[in-house]
Amino acid sequence: MSLIDGISSNSAGSVTEAVAPSIDRLTPVLERFRVQASLFHAGPLCGQQVFDARPGRGFLHVLRRGEMEMLHRDGSRLARTRLSEPTLLFFPRAVHHEFINPPIKGSDFTCATLDFDGGARNPIVQSLPDVITLPLARIDGLGAALDLLFAESDQVRCGSKLLVNRLFEVVLIQLLRWIIDHPNEAHVSQGMMVALSDPRLAKALIALHEAPGVDWTLERMAANAGMSRSAFAAAFKAATGTTPAAYSLDWKLNVATSLLREGRSVKQVALSLGFADTPALSRAFRRRTGSSPREWLALHQFSAA
Known part of the structure; x- marks a missing residue:
């Protein structure tokens, strides 16, 4: 049954x-x-x-x-x-x-x-x-x-x-x-949850999560964490398995999909997330998802129907 x-x-x-x-x-x-x-x-x-x-x-x-x-x-x-x-x-x-x-x-x-x-x-x-x-x-x-x-x-x-x-x-x-x-007990070895378990890295991630449109350079993220650039980059890579720049871009594009589902235009999304223009967002989006923002949204809306 x-x-x-x-x-x-x-x-x-x-x-x-x-x-x-x-x-x-x-x-x-x-x-x-x-x-x-x-x-x-x-x-x-x-x-x-x-x-x-x-x-x-x-x-x-x-x-x-x-x-x-x-x-x-x-x-x-x-x-x-x-x-x-x-x-x-x-x-x-x-x-x-x-x-x-x-x-x-x-x-x-x-x-x-x-x-x-x-x-x-x-x-x-x-x-x-x-x-x-x-x-x-x-x-x-x-x-x-x-x-x-x-x-x-x-x-x-x-x-x-x-x-x-x-x-x-x-x-x-x-x-x-x-x-x-308790990431060890949960058998979580890498990723966002592990980085959030580190008080220093968490400060940088929270700032990035709350303001994805900011230009999150390595210097800015390290300053939020209260660490040197080299120490921050090494600790970040060990915790997340990726670089600060790659994580920042991935977060922006994740937020982009959320904003597109809410009905924002591609131009509005690009401006709110700090991309130079709509083509810059579209290029980054296509590299990540294999489709343009409009193609992705059409597929998402079709799947949800």
Whole structure:
């Protein structure tokens, strides 16, 4: 029996973690690239559940109680994990996975799909592994949100589904906070989330994320971080796997796709993001995506229709 579209049921490198700075590292990213959660299951799951990969779609499962086995695609092989305690299972991108529960008295789950703005190109999605499996007890402060989420998902009341969807988004934000503070434990070795875990690099990234139209030279980014140019460039490359200039351009183009989806003209996008003119944006956009901004937007609108 299908739970949602694309989901079927049958019987069958270490990085150094830094102390979190007292600055908001997530809001500039989440305000620009939003995520929407949608509840699709609350209650027992029996037998084998198959969750097919669909482009642009992630999953957040909460194993409330019970024991089960999880299979997920890891490259060319199917990895197998045994779970026996309340656990969060976070799939930020489209990854085939399966749950194997007892055939009659299954494990108790509350599950939501996640739709990230930009899909696989969402900066958060790009910086995370295919799956993060985390015992609920590991995340401080998560209990209150989960208690309310479970209370609302266990019964139908006015506005309950909408509230549950928002609560799933709260749980996701708490999880992302934890990942930034504990990248090693989350098996996040490179990318934006790792850079945000470094208090010095985070200052430069937050400034860049909040003002993508600024000319973010190496000197300017290093000054925001309070570091020399050479030290900043080396630390940035180690954390993100790319150069400050490449990251800055990639962020501008990610923001460009967001602005185009909002209905801004290509000329407006080019000016707001600091490109010399519309052709300069179009050239950079084509090198990154393989299409012009107008071609990309037409394809995006067709796919969303």
